[in-house]
Amino acid sequence: MVTIRDVAKKADVSVATVSHVLNKTRFVSEVLRNRVEKVMAELDFHSNIVASGLRTKKTGSIGLIVPDNSNPLFAELAHLIEDVMFGAGYSVVLCNSANDLAREKAHIRTLRSKRVDGLIIIPSINDPEPINRLVGNDLPVVIMDRAIPGVNTDVILVGDFMGMKEAAQYLLRLGHRRIGYVDRPVDLPHSRERFRGFQDALQDANINLPPELIVRGGFRYEDGAQAVKKLLRNRPQPTAVVFFNDISAIGALRAAIDQKMRVPEDLSLIGFDDIPYCAFSIPRLTTIHFPKREMALKAGELLLRRIELGEEHQFETVTLPAYLVIRESTAKPKG
Amino acid sequence: MVTIRDVAKKADVSVATVSHVLNKTRFVSEVLRNRVEKVMAELDFHSNIVASGLRTKKTGSIGLIVPDNSNPLFAELAHLIEDVMFGAGYSVVLCNSANDLAREKAHIRTLRSKRVDGLIIIPSINDPEPINRLVGNDLPVVIMDRAIPGVNTDVILVGDFMGMKEAAQYLLRLGHRRIGYVDRPVDLPHSRERFRGFQDALQDANINLPPELIVRGGFRYEDGAQAVKKLLRNRPQPTAVVFFNDISAIGALRAAIDQKMRVPEDLSLIGFDDIPYCAFSIPRLTTIHFPKREMALKAGELLLRRIELGEEHQFETVTLPAYLVIRESTAKPKG
DNA sequence: GTGAAAGCGCTAACAC
DNA sequence: GTGTTAGCGCTTTCAC
Numbered sequence: 001m002v003t004i005r006d007v008a009k010k011a012d013v014s015v016a017t018v019s020h021v022l023n024k025t026r027f028v029s030e031v032l033r034n035r036v037e038k039v040m041a042e043l044d045f046h047s048n049i050v051a052s053g054l055r056t057k058k059t060g061s062i063g064l065i066v067p068d069n070s071n072p073l074f075a076e077l078a079h080l081i082e083d084v085m086f087g088a089g090y091s092v093v094l095c096n097s098a099n100d101l102a103r104e105k106a107h108i109r110t111l112r113s114k115r116v117d118g119l120i121i122i123p124s125i126n127d128p129e130p131i132n133r134l135v136g137n138d139l140p141v142v143i144m145d146r147a148i149p150g151v152n153t154d155v156i157l158v159g160d161f162m163g164m165k166e167a168a169q170y171l172l173r174l175g176h177r178r179i180g181y182v183d184r185p186v187d188l189p190h191s192r193e194r195f196r197g198f199q200d201a202l203q204d205a206n207i208n209l210p211p212e213l214i215v216r217g218g219f220r221y222e223d224g225a226q227a228v229k230k231l232l233r234n235r236p237q238p239t240a241v242v243f244f245n246d247i248s249a250i251g252a253l254r255a256a257i258d259q260k261m262r263v264p265e266d267l268s269l270i271g272f273d274d275i276p277y278c279a280f281s282i283p284r285l286t287t288i289h290f291p292k293r294e295m296a297l298k299a300g301e302l303l304l305r306r307i308e309l310g311e312e313h314q315f316e317t318v319t320l321p322a323y324l325v326i327r328e329s330t331a332k333p334k335g
Numbered sequence: 336m337v338t339i340r341d342v343a344k345k346a347d348v349s350v351a352t353v354s355h356v357l358n359k360t361r362f363v364s365e366v367l368r369n370r371v372e373k374v375m376a377e378l379d380f381h382s383n384i385v386a387s388g389l390r391t392k393k394t395g396s397i398g399l400i401v402p403d404n405s406n407p408l409f410a411e412l413a414h415l416i417e418d419v420m421f422g423a424g425y426s427v428v429l430c431n432s433a434n435d436l437a438r439e440k441a442h443i444r445t446l447r448s449k450r451v452d453g454l455i456i457i458p459s460i461n462d463p464e465p466i467n468r469l470v471g472n473d474l475p476v477v478i479m480d481r482a483i484p485g486v487n488t489d490v491i492l493v494g495d496f497m498g499m500k501e502a503a504q505y506l507l508r509l510g511h512r513r514i515g516y517v518d519r520p521v522d523l524p525h526s527r528e529r530f531r532g533f534q535d536a537l538q539d540a541n542i543n544l545p546p547e548l549i550v551r552g553g554f555r556y557e558d559g560a561q562a563v564k565k566l567l568r569n570r571p572q573p574t575a576v577v578f579f580n581d582i583s584a585i586g587a588l589r590a591a592i593d594q595k596m597r598v599p600e601d602l603s604l605i606g607f608d609d610i611p612y613c614a615f616s617i618p619r620l621t622t623i624h625f626p627k628r629e630m631a632l633k634a635g636e637l638l639l640r641r642i643e644l645g646e647e648h649q650f651e652t653v654t655l656p657a658y659l660v661i662r663e664s665t666a667k668p669k670g
Numbered sequence: 671g672t673g674a675a676a677g678c679g680c681t682a683a684c685a686c
Numbered sequence: 687g688t689g690t691t692a693g694c695g696c697t698t699t700c701a702c
Contacts, residue, residue, distance in 0.1 A: 001472065044468070044472075046448045048389075049448045050388045050449065051389050053385045054385050054386050054389050059385060059449075061428065061449070068414065069413050069417065070407075070414045075404050075405055078404050079403065079404040079405045082404065083431065086431075086438075086442075091428050091430070091446070091449065092428065093426045093427065093428050093429075094417060094428075095426070096417050103421075109381065110395075111426070112381050113383065114385070114396070114426065115383060133379070137336065137379075253615075253617070254615040254619075257617055277585070280556050280560075280586055280589040281589075282589060282592055282616070
């Protein structure tokens with residue numbers, strides 16, 4: 001690997017000069033600058049960022065921890081974040097936590113050792129301690145999507161409560177009275193909020209929510225399928241079901257059709273996230289829009305501000321509105 | 336940030352000893368080892384991998400360049416690769432090329448500057464030169480999914496030709512004679528292979544493939560929808576359409592239904608990739624299975640071999656079989 | 671406008 | 687068994 005030294009020697013200048021043309025960090029006469037640049041090209045010189053990082057304490061990389069990059073929501077978020085960070089000159093190290101605390105902590109540890117300039121996390125952790133320790137060590141962190149009580153970072157949330165409440169209200173307005181709810185297997189702040197929004201809407205309308213209509217399902221296709229089958233075993237059957245996320249709603253849609261139910265005539269279904277596929281399923285899925293682009297942008301913005309302006313004060317918590325997108329999987333209950 | 340020096344001082348040993356307990360790279364008496372480890376924990380020491388990387392020329396990171404992490408195929412591949420690399424102690428820097436050559440080159444340049452230990456690329460580039468230059472500089476690279484003629488790396492391909500041929504043969508066996516084909520907007524080796532497989536099957540059966548049944552569409556939902564609408568304007572209409580990928584097939588499925596076509600009764604549809612959603616669409620999508628797990632595993636294996644064993648010889652090209660998965664979007668043509 | 675040189679935090683050869 | 691120390695390839699202060 002060719003070094004700055006090699007370039008300096010061949011261009012007959014000092015390493016300082018080479019460094020300065022590299023970083024435009026002080027004036028270099030045109031003659032020398034041209035000479036240096038020519039030699040760099042000739043030698044196919046690629047500045048060693050590891051070495052410069054050792055001096056400058058900047059790596060030009062950030063860590064991004066998501067639960068599961070196979071999930072279309074997280075995949076899109078990861079993509080968008082990579083996009084804004086690329087624009088700002090940073091690379092992103094992508095880590096999947098698999099909803100596993102130990103793994104998440106391992107990734108945090110590694111990322112810290114690698115001296116990433118910042119961290120964006122969609123946490124599986126509910127414990128602020130490992131994260132607060134990072135911040136204490138001057139590592140800018142932004143938490144996305146899931147609130148962790150007591151965390152000292154910027155956090156960007158989605159209007160889970162209101163989004164889900166709006167969905168339930170819509171169903172109520174259509175005339176539904178027996179509405180099922182399918183949750184994640186283990187709850188986290190965001191899922192709790194969504195469920196609260198759902199409950200709140202029913203309560204406002206004085207609708208009873210019997211426990212048999214709440215199922216702790218999962219966030220995968222199969223989970224949604226299983227959950228809806230279970231709900232459909234109830235008598236009377238629910239006329240609508242709301243899901244923690246789109247994927248499980250789509251699995252449920254499939255299972256409902258398999259059970260000869262018509263959607264939405266016999267059963268209304270609502271998801272959450274508004275993944276691209278919702279607009280193409282048959283029927284198209286009514287869902288709550290998750291503002292992915294806005295979240296990625298905001299996350300990038302807040303992180304970059306901490307990194308580059310070194311802001312230390314006031315952590316911000318911003319909540320982006322989620323809103324209902326009415327498509328074709330919802331209708332009035334029959335009868 | 337606490338350094339090895341701080342630890343050494345506090346534990347009253349030399350930095351060498353600290354380094355050696357850190358890396359288990361030479362024997363350290365239990366007494367000292369315990370003392371050092373205790374101090375490390377007390378000071379919350381996190382070894383600076385940037386610094387060690389400068390000495391060892393290893394960063395413990397690899398680069399992964401995919402066209403678009405929002406695409407479920409690439410998202411899953413990225414996830415799987417992260418998984419195997421995590422298991423081997425590496426982080427992965429994820430980059431989206433957006434099918435843009437300039438961007439892909441920019442990423443390669445950055446990754447090289449960051450001295451990643453290896454690179455896995457799903458190239459948008461057709462030009463072996465930038466990649467061969469990397470290899471010339473001792474950066475292990477493996478190319479996935481798309482062949483680049485003349486490249487000096489390991490490459491892992493999928494049986495595009497045979498997979499697509501099998502799909503077409505299946506359609507032929509069902510009795511289809513007017514079969515449409517929807518390709519990517521600009522072809523790359525893998526799409527060319529797929530198309531060749533399709534052509535080959537028709538040719539074997541002495542079926543004519545009129546140009547109006549071939550559309551250069553795209554790989555997004557909307558593209559598939561547009562493409563199928565265009566195909567359906569032909570008279571006689573095709574009775575089946577094969578798509579370059581699942582996403583466009585799913586978009587087409589939606590559009591076909593919108594045009595009051597029944598799938599598969601009026602129109603058979605086949606995708607490619609077997610993304611998870613295919614098993615849940617209505618109807619479930621017949622497609623060609625893309626061996627994602629096997630590819631990720633193989634890519635990791637080959638890359639790690641180059642990185643850790645420093646193998647220099649013989650580049651390998653492995654082709655993983657792709658096979659037809661018959662679901663519900665295909666049937667005999669009516670009439 | 672340019673160069674010399676110290677030093678970032680680690681590893682590893684060498685010395686004892 | 688353990689310690690000393692010379693770098694790894696850069697950046698940046700200080701000097702001219």
